[in-house]
Amino acid sequence: MAKIKITQIRSVIDESERQKRTMKALGLKKINHFVEVEANLAIIGMVRTVNHLVAIEHI
Numbered sequence: 001m002a003k004i005k006i007t008q009i010r011s012v013i014d015e016s017e018r019q020k021r022t023m024k025a026l027g028l029k030k031i032n033h034f035v036e037v038e039a040n041l042a043i044i045g046m047v048r049t050v051n052h053l054v055a056i057e058h059i
Contacts, residue, residue, distance in 0.1 A: 005057040006047060007034040015053070022049050 008028040012020045026046055027035040036059060037043050047056060 002039045003036055003059040004039045004043070004047075005034055005036050005059055007032065007055045007057070008053060009055050010053045012053065015050075019050050019053070022046050023053065026050075026054075028054070 006026060006028065008023065008031055011031060012023050026037075026043070039058075047054060
């Protein structure tokens, strides 16, 4: 599958505990931190949950 770059663009303060755990599971820790991961169904589902907090680029 293709790889995607996920960058955190907003803070998780005042977000639900579920969204905070999703960000941690994606490996994102602070604003402007990014990770490169394989785009599988699980990752895409997590990104949809926190799409207002992250930016996605296809690699």
